[in-house]
Amino acid sequence: MKISKQVVFQGIKQILCIPYIYIKHGFKLPCDNYYSRVKYQLPFDGEWTVVNGGCEKKFSHSWGVPTQRYAYDFLIMDDNGKTNQGNVAELTSYACYDKNVLAPADGVVVSIGNICDDEKPFINGSMEAMAKDIRGNFILIKHAEKEYGFLGHLKPQSIEVKIGQKVYRGEVVAKCGNSGNTSEPHIHFHLQDGIGFFTSMGIPITFENIRVIKKKGYENYDVRIVSDLQKSAQA
Numbered sequence: 001m002k003i004s005k006q007v008v009f010q011g012i013k014q015i016l017c018i019p020y021i022y023i024k025h026g027f028k029l030p031c032d033n034y035y036s037r038v039k040y041q042l043p044f045d046g047e048w049t050v051v052n053g054g055c056e057k058k059f060s061h062s063w064g065v066p067t068q069r070y071a072y073d074f075l076i077m078d079d080n081g082k083t084n085q086g087n088v089a090e091l092t093s094y095a096c097y098d099k100n101v102l103a104p105a106d107g108v109v110v111s112i113g114n115i116c117d118d119e120k121p122f123i124n125g126s127m128e129a130m131a132k133d134i135r136g137n138f139i140l141i142k143h144a145e146k147e148y149g150f151l152g153h154l155k156p157q158s159i160e161v162k163i164g165q166k167v168y169r170g171e172v173v174a175k176c177g178n179s180g181n182t183s184e185p186h187i188h189f190h191l192q193d194g195i196g197f198f199t200s201m202g203i204p205i206t207f208e209n210i211r212v213i214k215k216k217g218y219e220n221y222d223v224r225i226v227s228d229l230q231k232s233a234q235a
Helices: 005-024 226-232
Strands: 049-053 072-075 100-102 107-113 137-144 147-154 172-175 187-192
Touching: 137 172, 147 172
Parallel strands: none
Antiparallel strands: 049 072, 072 187, 100 172, 107 137, 137 147, 147 187
């Protein structure tokens, strides 16, 4: 296992910021009956699969990390539970790689990260976390007061927007990649209540115009019970 100094540093920073977030919010964090001010579309076209995410602790992306508590990881999976075809070491063999990433709602771009290369996929338990930034390449969009949408792990040099730019729901803003601390290509999406990635609280996302179905073959990818995942997922 190889881990970069940047990943170690940001991991420690993330842990140290957890009590700060609780204190900042008076130990009253948003729960699953909280509704975002804005209604969001999914940050992609077509049918993708949630592999981490939901409003319950059991299926949360990162329940212990308040910023990412209500985050979602999306990728494309076939009916056999496979996310790639061909050489698993090649990013282009993953179905979601290089697919369009869309703005989930109207807003203004307030922060961009674009310093990371794509990482190698995890293969047979082999892990290399050598990223310059655990977030990878990312876009942060202000959609409303105290409501910011974060899109992460974007493909290098694929970001099509600039800080200060107005973006519109459904607009292509980047491509799906594998940058940052990630096991394979996917889109990471969450809402946070401030600009700071490490110091903000995550917000449950209200999606609209979506269809939630049980994914055939999911049990070959994830050992958790699919029917329970279906109940938990919002997308």
